[in-house]
Amino acid sequence: MQITLNGQLQNIENSKTVADLLEELQIAHKKTVVERNGTIVIEEFHEREGLMDGDRIEIIHFVGGG
Amino acid sequence: MNTEERFSRQRLFHGIGRSGQERLQEAHVIVVGAGALGSLTAETLVRAGIGKLTLIDRDYVEESNLQRQQLYTEADAAAWTPKAEAAKKRLLDIRSDASIEIIVGEADPAVLENCLPADLIIDGLDNMETRLMINDTALKHRLPWIYGACVGAYGLSYTVRPGQGPCLRCLMKGIPMEGETCDTVGIIAPAVQFVSATQVTEAMKLLTHSFEQLRGTLWSFDVWSNETSSIHVDSLQEENCPSCGASPAYPALAWSGRSKAETLCGRDAVQVKPLPDMQVSLEQTANVHKQHVSKANQHLLVLNIEDKRLVLFKDGRAIIHGVSGEVEARSLYQRYIGG
Numbered sequence: 132m133q134i135t136l137n138g139q140l141q142n143i144e145n146s147k148t149v150a151d152l153l154e155e156l157q158i159a160h161k162k163t164v165v166e167r168n169g170t171i172v173i174e175e176f177h178e179r180e181g182l183m184d185g186d187r188i189e190i191i192h193f194v195g196g197g
Numbered sequence: 198m199n200t201e202e203r204f205s206r207q208r209l210f211h212g213i214g215r216s217g218q219e220r221l222q223e224a225h226v227i228v229v230g231a232g233a234l235g236s237l238t239a240e241t242l243v244r245a246g247i248g249k250l251t252l253i254d255r256d257y258v259e260e261s262n263l264q265r266q267q268l269y270t271e272a273d274a275a276a277w278t279p280k281a282e283a284a285k286k287r288l289l290d291i292r293s294d295a296s297i298e299i300i301v302g303e304a305d306p307a308v309l310e311n312c313l314p315a316d317l318i319i320d321g322l323d324n325m326e327t328r329l330m331i332n333d334t335a336l337k338h339r340l341p342w343i344y345g346a347c348v349g350a351y352g353l354s355y356t357v358r359p360g361q362g363p364c365l366r367c368l369m370k371g372i373p374m375e376g377e378t379c380d381t382v383g384i385i386a387p388a389v390q391f392v393s394a395t396q397v398t399e400a401m402k403l404l405t406h407s408f409e410q411l412r413g414t415l416w417s418f419d420v421w422s423n424e425t426s427s428i429h430v431d432s433l434q435e436e437n438c439p440s441c442g443a444s445p446a447y448p449a450l451a452w453s454g455r456s457k458a459e460t461l462c463g464r465d466a467v468q469v470k471p472l473p474d475m476q477v478s479l480e481q482t483a484n485v486h487k488q489h490v491s492k493a494n495q496h497l498l499v500l501n502i503e504d505k506r507l508v509l510f511k512d513g514r515a516i517i518h519g520v521s522g523e524v525e526a527r528s529l530y531q532r533y534i535g536g
Contacts (some may be wrong), residue, residue, distance in 0.1 A: 132473050137417075137424035145237060158368075160481055161377075164415055166428045172431075189426040193369055193418040195325045196348035196379040197234040197392070 134186045145183065150177040152188070161192040204246050204523055217405035218246065222389050223316040224404045229331055230257070232278040233379075233389040234345055234396070235321020236268040242319075242396045243288045248331045250288070250297040251302045251312045254281040255524055265386040286288040298371075303327075303524060306450045309334045317403055318342040319396055321380065325372045326449075326532035327470060332357065332365045333447040345392040349382050350421035352392035356399045358409060363434035364441040368415065372475050372536055380532040381485050387420050456536065458523035464520045466496050467526035471536050483536060489533075502533055504511040509534060 132143050146152040149172050153159040165172045166189040172180045182188075200222075218505040228235050230472045231254035232487055237254055258266070258273040258280055267279075269402040273283040281299035288297055298369040304327055311317075318335050320343060322328055328344060336359050344365055345354040357364050396418065402410045418425040425437060439446045457470040471477070483490050491506075492499035500507045507526045507529065514535060519525045531535065 137419075137426040139422075139424055147534075160478070162371070162430065164368060164428055164430060164433070169429065171430065171432055189428050191353055191415055191426050191428055194346045194348045194377065195323060195328075195355070195531075196377075196384060197230060197232060197321055197323050197346045197389075 132185045134182065134184070134188050136188050137190060142182065146182060148178055149180040149188075150163055150197060152177065152189060153190070156173070158190070158192050163192045163193075165190050200246070207245060211477065212407055213401065213405055213409065217401075220405050221248070222246050223248045224317070225251070225316045226400065226404075227251045227253070227309070227312050227318045228321050229253050229309070229318060230282045230321030230323060231268075232262070232321060232323055232383065233265045233386070233405075234347065235319075235394050236266050236280070236392040237389060237453045238286055238319055238321055238345075238397055238400075239288060240268055240291065241393065242400070243292050243295050243297070245397075245401070246292075246326040247295075249298070250314050251291065251298040251300070251315070252281050252354070253302070253308065253312070254299070255278050255299040255303045255528065258283050265384060265389050266528070267386075273310055282531075303527075304330070305455075306330060306334060310338075313338060313340075315340065317400055319348070319400060320344050322346075324536055325369070326531065326536050329366060329372070329440075330455070332450040333445075333474050335359070336364060336441050337443065337447050337450065337495055341403055343396045345396040347386055347388045348377055348379055349419075350385055351417065351419045352388045353415065353417035354392055354395045354399070354417045356403070356413075358411075359402075359441065362413075364438060366434045366440040367433050367438050368430060369491055372472060376536065377485060378532050387422070391418060391420060397444050455528065458530075459528045460523060461516065466516050467476040467523050469517060469526050469530040470517045471530075471534075475513055476532065477509065477511070479509065479511055482509060486533065500533070502529070505529065507533065 146155045222523045224531045227240050258269045260274045268287045279301040281301050284300045285297050325406050339359045341358045414427040415430045416427045489500040491501050498509045508516045517526045
């Protein structure tokens with residue numbers, strides 16, 4: 132499946148949901164804000180929000196450095 | 198110094214003009230943290246003609262700072278000069294008539310409130326706990342503040358305006374403690390410069406009252422992988438947020454809402470207790486700090502870092518041996534464990 136992630140086309144192999152995608156990207160343990168096709172998906176819905184070919188996904192994770 | 202000439206190019210810029218430049222020269226901005234982000238932000242503001250700058254930092258200059266903390270020199274590192282003091286000296290070399298107040302110490306609620314009144318607070322910190330304290334102080338005093346953070350080649354920023362969208366607590370709902378900091382996974386200077394550039398630009402818009410030009414999104418980038426993202430987060434505003442909701446309690450300003458550091462009698466060690474809502478994963482921390490791990494079991498993790506021994510317990514507590522005091526212990530905890 133091909134999605135646009137943070138503005139870049141990416142092939143996603145193993146992810147069926149937003150939660151899977153965060154795992155695949157190795158950022159599941161971080162605080163994140165996720166948007167799918169222009170709508171924010173809150174954390175409680177990450178496991179049931181399915182992904183589809185052509186999705187536009189934005190993910191921002193928080194860090195503490197500076 | 199001829200201020201007409203000095204700021205002429207900035208005044209020529211359509212977004213600022215004569216009135217905008219006057220507003221900048223009347224503004225008081227507090228920059229909390231004088232590391233990579235804070236020192237760069239301070240320099241840009243002073244060069245831009247900011248009326249008054251207050252700079253708060255608890256740390257001193259080390260050799261490993263020089264790759265990206267561009268106000269500092271080898272002489273500062275050799276002399277262990279406090280960052281705020283080294284910054285002030287260099288900033289006055291850049292603009293001799295600048296008004297610069299410094300505080301060498303931890304930014305706690307009382308210290309920050311003593312710096313008021315101010316027009317804006319800008320985040321140059323290295324930890325989330327103090328950021329939530331800034332969040333609550335700014336909201337309590339109805340001040341805008343600008344979050345910025347970076348690690349590796351990645352950075353993000355968000356402008357918090359009281360009464361205009363969610364605050365940082367609404368967005369984060371708790372504190373990430375995954376241990377990924379500049380001291381564990383590194384940082385490159387361009388990532389810092391990107392974040393500081395966005396923070397200062399947002400600051401200029403706020404201070405010159407160009408409110409319609411504010412970005413209005415949570416924004417991130419990775420200069421190495423070339424990813425960038427911008428999300429409208431208004432829907433994440435929490436009606437009952439204890440910081441920006443209808444009846445705010447400002448939890449980060451209460452003593453119970455702060456991490457604790459206490460010297461353990463006769464042991465040359467300090468115990469640091471994180472905030473109650475922080476979750477620490479021993480496994481994750483061990484993973485990030487592979488090269489420092491000297492012991493690990495299901496209850497605790499022992500790390501040898503910078504000639505110090507840090508014993509991290511499952512409940513998030515750490516006993517740190519070999520530190521000079523509570524400030525150093527808390528700083529080490531936030532740099533290596535998180536918070």
